[in-house]
Amino acid sequence: MTERLQIQNLYKIFSAAPEAALQILANGGDKNTVFDKLGAVVGLNNVSLSVPEGAMYMVMGLSGSGKSTLARCINRLNEPSAGKILLDGRDIVPLKEEELREVRRTRISMVFQHFALLPNKRVIENVEFGLKLRGASPADRRRRADEVLSVVGLARWGYHFPHELSGGMRQRVGLARALATDADILIMDEAFSALDPLIRTEMQDELLRLQRTLNKTILFITHDFQEALKLGTRIAIMSEGELVREGTPQSIVLEPGSDYVAAFTREIDRARLFDARSVMREAAPILRSESGILVGGAEAGDPGFVLDGEGRILGALDGAALGHARQSGEIGTPSSDYVSVPENAKLIEVARSYRNGAPMAVIDEDGRLVGTLGVGELLSRMSSTSPKTASAGDRHV
Ligand SMILES: Nc1ncnc2c1ncn2[C@@H]1O[C@H](COP(=O)(O)OP(=O)(O)OP(=O)(O)O)[C@@H](O)[C@H]1O
Ligand SMILES: [Mg+2]
Incomplete structure (x- = not known):
């Protein structure tokens, strides 16, 4: 994406002589220091941001x-x-x-x-x-x-x-x-x-x-x-x-x-902010056979899903059946008792379609499996913040 509008180190001092205020800010002072020393109001203090098209x-x-x-x-x-305002890369200041x-x-x-x-x-x-x-x-x-x-x-x-x-x-x-x-x-x-x-x-x-x-x-x-x-x-x-x-x-x-x-x-x-994709777990392939590809989570109790060659779901294995499949090397008979939710479904909708005990699959718009969802993650994300690290590109100033 191109950056349509970029603000770079923008300052606004409400004063006829902003230089002294800019100096105080450059030396680590803040809005209050400037006001106490000069009586000038700092409207913007070193603001940088970038708005993509x-x-x-x-x-x-x-x-x-x-x-x-x-x-x-x-x-x-x-x-x-002080500072720059770039419109399509050109400073308009x-x-x-x-x-x-x-x-x-x-x-x-x-x-x-x-x-x-x-x-x-x-x-x-x-x-x-x-x-x-x-x-x-x-x-x-x-x-x-x-x-x-x-x-x-x-x-x-x-x-x-x-x-x-x-x-x-x-x-x-x-x-x-x-x-x-x-x-x-x-x-x-x-x-x-x-x-x-x-x-x-x-x-x-x-x-x-x-x-x-x-x-x-x-x-x-x-x-x-x-x-x-x-x-x-x-x-x-x-x-x-x-x-x-x-x-x-x-x-x-x-x-x-x-x-x-x-x-x-x-x-x-x-529950209305986060979507299924944000809490799902990745499912990795476990077994391949003529009847399909078995994928599942790494943790004990995680469900498994049997997929066709396109990644669409043929059926599910609960935690016990998945454990058995891992040991025997046989996929067995998948069950049709599972719930699938679109990856962009908000958690409130996911919670509504939850059925006790039924494995939950997250699917993309073509119906292909993209991950699995456990009720534990669903509930914890709905109720509080999690100590996940910030996403790339995030800024904490
Ligand atoms: N023309 C002005 N002369 C002096 N100070 C000003 C002027 N305009 C804004 N300020 C000061 O700049 C600071 C930022 O004001 P601004 O209007 O940008 O706030 P805001 O975030 O839009 O607030 P609000 O949510 O109330 O609209 C405030 O301290 C305000 O008093
Ligand atoms: Mg305002």
């Missing part, structure tokens, strides 16, 4: 941790004090006003928490707004606005006024406006935070659905960890202007790395 990259953290400052630096509503306006118009769109719609303009004119700034012809603007309004499910609402819409619908208009310009990077700052819970869930589902076809690169800012887990392909967690943890949703819950991050993960419903 097509990612739904979540930036999460408590109020005041610097999330909006980061978004505003990317869009240059805030001027960075040194760009002149003119070039910068071009980048903002064509590459990056923003959606805010309270999206300011023009109250006296109809919905469709609101959606056209960015296109007008780009100099699109009236006919092209209208056609494009029509298109994106139906994308967000508001096809019939173009000629209404904003006050005739609910909060959720207005937020959809904001999203349509951001989509209309065809910018490939969307920055969404608490875009759903003001919505009531049901509408919010609906908007999250909508965004996931849209993203499957649009494939934009999305930087999504939220203070809600559940939202970050649900939407994110990666999550960056901020505290006091610093990035303190970065990784996939599952790895952050498994390995928070600090009390600050652990506090967010405590209430998480692990």
Whole structure:
């Protein structure tokens, strides 16, 4: 995957003379030291992150941790004090006003928490707004606005006024406006935070659905960890202007790395976060015969499965039958009493299909066995964090 957007050692000091503050930070001071000595607020302190093309990259953290400052630096509503912002490898920090306006118009769109719609303009004119700034012809603007309004499910609402819409619908208009310009990077700052819970869930589902076809690169800012887990392909967690943890949703819950991050993960419903693949055990071949290939786990009591030449399951052997097969070198007669679950099934679904005593197989989308699942692992992963080591590419700062 190519890196669409990279932030490198970015600093934002809210001060007319940031140099002294940068010096204090370089010498190991933090946000509080700078404030005590200079009275200047550190918005961002040496933030580096990298957003691959097509990612739904979540930036999460408590109020005041610097999330909006980061978004505003990317869009240059805030001027960075030091560091680089690379768009497709090109640093946009040194760009002149003119070039910068071009980048903002064509590459990056923003959606805010309270999206300011023009109250006296109809919905469709609101959606056209960015296109007008780009100099699109009236006919092209209208056609494009029509298109994106139906994308967000508001096809019939173009000629209404904003006050005739609910909060959720207005937020959809904001999203349509951001989509209309065809910018490939969307920055969404608490875009759903003001919505009531049901509408919010609906908007999250909508965004996931849209993203499957649009494939934009999305930087999504939220203070809600559940939202970050649900939407994110990666999550960056901020505290006091610093990035303190970065990784996939599952790895952050498994390995928070600090009390600050652990506090967010405590209430998480692990059964809905982890999938069968993340807890399964690999099954290794044990015996081959004309009737099939016997595979099974290494531990006593692990079940075995008999597979055809394609890796599809012909039947199962329970722990005792597997032990017997190992000793005799004969596969014997496999049983059809087993449960198979898709590798991407969430643990809650796995638990629902569990049958007492029946061996559990994890299969891929072609029906081939990829691993086996024991009830012990299933329960322990659902109930707590495990001391597994962090995945490759994870960052603990
Ligand atoms: N224009 C400004 N002038 C001075 N300080 C600012 C300015 N904007 C933000 N800050 C400070 O920068 C820090 C980070 O603020 P920011 O708005 O980025 O936080 P946030 O993580 O988005 O919080 P929230 O979840 O409340 O939106 C805060 O300490 C804030 O007071
Ligand atoms: Mg904010």
